[in-house]
Amino acid sequence: MNILITGAAGYIGSHVLKVLLEQSSHEICVIDNLSKGNINAINELKKIRNFEFFNVSLEDDLNEIFAKHKFDAIIHFAAFIEVFESTQDPLKYYLNNTANVAKILTYCKIYGVNRFIFSSTAAVYGEPDTPEVSEESQTIPINPYGYSKLMSEQVIKDYATSNKEFRYAILRYFNVAGADPDGLIGQNYPNATHLIKVAVQTILGKREKMAIYGDDYATDDGTCVRDYIHVSDLATAHVSALNHINENQSEIFNVGYGRGFSVKEVVKMAKEVSGVDFKVDIANRRDGDPSVLISNASKIKTLTDWTPKFDDLKLIIKTALEWEKRL
Numbered sequence: 382m383n384i385l386i387t388g389a390a391g392y393i394g395s396h397v398l399k400v401l402l403e404q405s406s407h408e409i410c411v412i413d414n415l416s417k418g419n420i421n422a423i424n425e426l427k428k429i430r431n432f433e434f435f436n437v438s439l440e441d442d443l444n445e446i447f448a449k450h451k452f453d454a455i456i457h458f459a460a461f462i463e464v465f466e467s468t469q470d471p472l473k474y475y476l477n478n479t480a481n482v483a484k485i486l487t488y489c490k491i492y493g494v495n496r497f498i499f500s501s502t503a504a505v506y507g508e509p510d511t512p513e514v515s516e517e518s519q520t521i522p523i524n525p526y527g528y529s530k531l532m533s534e535q536v537i538k539d540y541a542t543s544n545k546e547f548r549y550a551i552l553r554y555f556n557v558a559g560a561d562p563d564g565l566i567g568q569n570y571p572n573a574t575h576l577i578k579v580a581v582q583t584i585l586g587k588r589e590k591m592a593i594y595g596d597d598y599a600t601d602d603g604t605c606v607r608d609y610i611h612v613s614d615l616a617t618a619h620v621s622a623l624n625h626i627n628e629n630q631s632e633i634f635n636v637g638y639g640r641g642f643s644v645k646e647v648v649k650m651a652k653e654v655s656g657v658d659f660k661v662d663i664a665n666r667r668d669g670d671p672s673v674l675i676s677n678a679s680k681i682k683t684l685t686d687w688t689p690k691f692d693d694l695k696l697i698i699k700t701a702l703e704w705e706k707r708l
């Protein structure tokens with residue numbers, strides 16, 4: 382296949398790019414405007430196998446790239462991802478995350494690209510009533526970021542209804558963490574709010590201390606419980622999803638492990654893995670944090686050949702820590 386990956390200089394896209402370069406013979410082409418992504422990831426990954434990289438934006442005229450490459454599939458990561466920023470500047474999110482999906486699908490229509498893998502998020506579920514959510518659970522996002530992704534999902538579904546040749550997989554990621562076990566790539570943004578990223582930064586003294594937001598939730602130890610998935614397992618889920626829709630119909634898949642760890646459990650494990658007893662404050666709850674959010678991931682596990690290999694909190698933290706040391 383001839384595959385276009387958007388946003389592959391970023392955290393998740395670069396891990397998917399690595400899997401495809403190592404484990405497939407697909408022709409790969411990447412576009413990324415490097416607004417958040419890192420050129421080092423591109424340069425490192427080119428050492429595995431060469432691919433074409435275009436430093437362009439989704440907003441640019443991409444006709445020449447599409448006309449030249451005749452893509453069979455697109456894996457679309459490029460988007461903004463900060464929930465708080467989306468509440469301060471929602472239009473930025475609707476333009477980049479939602480309007481640009483309509484734009485890239487317009488290229489699909491013009492150039493006959495009929496396979497599409499989309500990065501969605503558990504944020505589409507908002508604050509669910511049940512701790513475990515399936516793909517059928519209600520979707521009521523509580524911030525513009527979540528809505529920008531849910532609206533994109535609708536755009537994709539509507540386009541698929543109008544074009545019987547077109548098939549999509551929408552992947553709703555849970556809490557993505559960790560880094561490439563080979564140490565080649567990882568998460569780069571310094572101001573990340575992801576718990577494990579913050580914990581390893583604190584271990585290394587890049588932050589003086591970290592906070593636990595709320596310890597009075599209705600969970601065993603009072604802190605929020607989340608489904609942390611290793612980014613390399615998330616990466617292979619994209620390949621399994623692409624293979625699946627090639628032979629079958631379009632699907633929405635939750636991608637998590639279907640189990641959870643509390644914030645306190647993560648902090649304890651981070652201290653254990655590193656041997657560093659870093660400072661942790663208990664702060665007020667943040668708005669919109671559900672007490673428990675765990676994926677029911679049985680659909681992707683039964684319908685596709687996805688076999689996670691890194692479902693191990695210790696390993697997730699270890700790889701994140703090793704990567705953070707390299708930054």
Ligand SMILES: NC(=O)c1ccc[n+]([C@@H]2O[C@H](COP(=O)([O-])OP(=O)(O)OC[C@H]3O[C@@H](n4cnc5c(N)ncnc54)[C@H](O)[C@@H]3O)[C@@H](O)[C@H]2O)c1
Nearest residue numbers: 388390391392393414415416417418438439459460500502
């Ligand atoms: N990281 C998570 O925990 C998480 C969870 C759920 C869903 N997602 C989704 O996964 C996708 C990838 O997330 P990530 O964590 O790798 O983010 P990231 O910021 O590391 O990667 C996004 C990449 O897209 C590029 N980009 C953004 N807008 C662009 C544009 N208009 N034109 C060209 N390039 C553009 C950025 O430069 C960056 O390299 C996003 O769609 C995000 O919404 C991420």
